[in-house]
Amino acid sequence: MEYSKLKSGTDIRGEACENPQGLPVTLTDEVVEAIAGAFLKWCEKRLGHPAEGLRIAVGRDSRISGPRILEALKRVFIRYGVQGLDCGLASTPSMFMAVKNLPCHCSVQITASHHPFYRNGLKFFTEEGGLDSPDISEILAYAQQGLCPEKECPGAWEEVCHMQTYALGLREQIKREVNGEDYDHPLQGLHIVVDAGNGAGGFYAGEVLEPLGADVSDSQFLEPDGMFPNHIPNPEDKEAMASISQAVVRAKADLGVIFDTDVDRGAAVDSTGQEISRNRLVALASAIALEKAPGGTIVTDSITSDGLKTYIEETLGGRHHRFKRGYKNVINEALRLNKEGTDCPLAIETSGHAAMRENYFLDDGAYLVTKIIIKLAALRKEGKDLKSLLAPLREAVEEKEVRLPILAEDFRACGQKLIDSLEAYAKAQSWQIAPDNREGLRVSFPKGEGEGWFLLRLSVHDPILPLNIESDASGGTEQIKEKLLGFFRSHGEGVDISPLERA
The missing domain is CATH 3.30.310.50 (Alpha-D-phosphohexomutase, C-terminal domain)
Known part of the structure; x- marks a missing residue:
C-alpha cells in the first residue's frame, strides 16, 4: 500500500467499501489503524504531548463506512492511552469547535465531503485549526514506515453530545444578533426550508431553527443516509440546487438553505427560488462581512467574476483579492494578509467554503447560513429582502x-x-x-x-x-x-x- 496516494490536499481520502466501479478498497481497517498510530506519533512530535492522556474527539458524517472506520480509530487510540470522546454523527466544523469547547487536544472527522457514498476519509484538527498539506504528508509518511507511539497503556472511550452544544452556540448567536422583540423566538414568522441531502446537516432544522420559532415543516432529506438516495449533498450540484429551489417555491418559503455532506459548505435560495451560490453567495457573504469591517479585503479563489469584483469594490466599498483555487489556499492567504496588517474579514471559495475571521477562519456552512438568516431578519425589519441586497451585482450572461x-x-x-x-x-x-x-x-x-x-x-x-x-x-x-x-x-x-x- 502506497499511503501517499491517500492524500487529497489537506485530507486523507480513499475507497472505503465495495463500489459500482469495482475499485479496490484502500481504507481498510489495517490502513486506518496504521494512520491512527501515525497521527498519534505526529501529535507526540508536534503537540509535545505523549499519546497517553491525549484527549481526542472523533466524529463522522453519515457515510455507511463511518462506523467501521470509527471503530478502527478507537482500537488504536485506546491501545495507546488516549482519552477518546465519541461525538457520533457530527459536522466537520463542529469537530474543530470540539477542540475549543469540550475541550480536547485535537479531533478527527471521518468524512469525504461530497464524494460518492463508497469513498471516505479523515480530517484532523488542533487548536490552531485544520491540519495543512505538509502535516498530512508527514502523517502518511509515518504510516508508510509503520511508526506509532512506543508505549502501550489502556485508554478510555466515552460518548459525548457535542453537537447539542454546537447547535446551542448557533441558536444563541441568532438571538443575540437579531435581538428581536421576542428575544427567545427571533425567527417567528420565517418559513425556511433546510435540505441536508441525507448528510450530517439535518440538525440545523430541528436543533437550531425550529426552537427559535422558524417554520421548518417543508424541510427535506434531513435523515442521515450514507447512500444519499435523493441527490448528491453538494451545493455545486445542479440537481441538488434545483431540488432545494423547487422545494422553496412549492412551500412559498422565505428562504432555502442547503449543505454538503459534512456541513463545511452551504448555499441558499431566495424566496423566488433563485440560487444564492457561487458568485452570488460570495457577494452576499462579502456584504455581511464588510458591515463590521468597512473597506476590508475579501479573499476569493481565482474564478470569481468581474461583476463580483465591481460589487465588492464599488457597491460595498471593500477590496477584492483574488487568489488560488482551494479553500485552504484562500484561508491561508487571508491569515497571511491579516498578519501583515491588512483588514481581511472573509476568505471564500466559489464552491461554498466560507471562512470568517470572527469564527476562527473556520469554513463552516452552518455558520455562513446562520449569518445569512440573521441578515435576512434584519432586512425584513426594513421591508427589504436578500434579492434587493444583491440587485447591484452584475452577473455573467x-x-x-x-x-x-x-x-x-x-x-x-x-x-x-x-x-x-x-x-x-x-x-x-x-x-x-x-x-x-x-x-x-x-x-x-x-x-x-x-x-x-x-x-x-x-x-x-x-x-x-x-x-x-x-x-x-x-x-x-x-x-x-x-x-x-x-x-x-x-x-x-x-x-x-x-x-x-x-x-
Missing part, C-alpha cells in the same frame, strides 16, 4: 467550464509550459492580462471581442488544465473560445483540446 486533459507524463511541466506560452501569445495579441492574476493566466476582452474573460490554470492534484470562460454578452463565450482554439491548435502539444472543441 454566459459561462463555460472546460477541463483539458494533459497527456504528457510530466503533466505539471507540460501544463505550466502551455500557460507560459499562452501568456506570451496573449501579449503578442495585445490581449488584456489581469493585473491581479495569482493563479494561471486570466485575460479579459472588451465589447465586440467577447466582452468577458478566461482563466486557464493547472489543477492542484490532477493532470488537468481547467479553463473557465465568462461573458457579459450573448455569444461572447463562443468568441473567446475561438480565440483560444486559434492558440491551442498551434501550441497545444501534450494536451487533449477536444473538450474545448466540443464545448
Whole structure:
C-alpha cells in the first residue's frame, strides 16, 4: 500500500467499501489503524504531548463506512492511552469547535465531503485549526514506515453530545444578533426550508431553527443516509440546487438553505427560488462581512467574476483579492494578509467554503447560513429582502467550464509550459492580462471581442488544465473560445483540446 496516494490536499481520502466501479478498497481497517498510530506519533512530535492522556474527539458524517472506520480509530487510540470522546454523527466544523469547547487536544472527522457514498476519509484538527498539506504528508509518511507511539497503556472511550452544544452556540448567536422583540423566538414568522441531502446537516432544522420559532415543516432529506438516495449533498450540484429551489417555491418559503455532506459548505435560495451560490453567495457573504469591517479585503479563489469584483469594490466599498483555487489556499492567504496588517474579514471559495475571521477562519456552512438568516431578519425589519441586497451585482450572461486533459507524463511541466506560452501569445495579441492574476493566466476582452474573460490554470492534484470562460454578452463565450482554439491548435502539444472543441 502506497499511503501517499491517500492524500487529497489537506485530507486523507480513499475507497472505503465495495463500489459500482469495482475499485479496490484502500481504507481498510489495517490502513486506518496504521494512520491512527501515525497521527498519534505526529501529535507526540508536534503537540509535545505523549499519546497517553491525549484527549481526542472523533466524529463522522453519515457515510455507511463511518462506523467501521470509527471503530478502527478507537482500537488504536485506546491501545495507546488516549482519552477518546465519541461525538457520533457530527459536522466537520463542529469537530474543530470540539477542540475549543469540550475541550480536547485535537479531533478527527471521518468524512469525504461530497464524494460518492463508497469513498471516505479523515480530517484532523488542533487548536490552531485544520491540519495543512505538509502535516498530512508527514502523517502518511509515518504510516508508510509503520511508526506509532512506543508505549502501550489502556485508554478510555466515552460518548459525548457535542453537537447539542454546537447547535446551542448557533441558536444563541441568532438571538443575540437579531435581538428581536421576542428575544427567545427571533425567527417567528420565517418559513425556511433546510435540505441536508441525507448528510450530517439535518440538525440545523430541528436543533437550531425550529426552537427559535422558524417554520421548518417543508424541510427535506434531513435523515442521515450514507447512500444519499435523493441527490448528491453538494451545493455545486445542479440537481441538488434545483431540488432545494423547487422545494422553496412549492412551500412559498422565505428562504432555502442547503449543505454538503459534512456541513463545511452551504448555499441558499431566495424566496423566488433563485440560487444564492457561487458568485452570488460570495457577494452576499462579502456584504455581511464588510458591515463590521468597512473597506476590508475579501479573499476569493481565482474564478470569481468581474461583476463580483465591481460589487465588492464599488457597491460595498471593500477590496477584492483574488487568489488560488482551494479553500485552504484562500484561508491561508487571508491569515497571511491579516498578519501583515491588512483588514481581511472573509476568505471564500466559489464552491461554498466560507471562512470568517470572527469564527476562527473556520469554513463552516452552518455558520455562513446562520449569518445569512440573521441578515435576512434584519432586512425584513426594513421591508427589504436578500434579492434587493444583491440587485447591484452584475452577473455573467454566459459561462463555460472546460477541463483539458494533459497527456504528457510530466503533466505539471507540460501544463505550466502551455500557460507560459499562452501568456506570451496573449501579449503578442495585445490581449488584456489581469493585473491581479495569482493563479494561471486570466485575460479579459472588451465589447465586440467577447466582452468577458478566461482563466486557464493547472489543477492542484490532477493532470488537468481547467479553463473557465465568462461573458457579459450573448455569444461572447463562443468568441473567446475561438480565440483560444486559434492558440491551442498551434501550441497545444501534450494536451487533449477536444473538450474545448466540443464545448
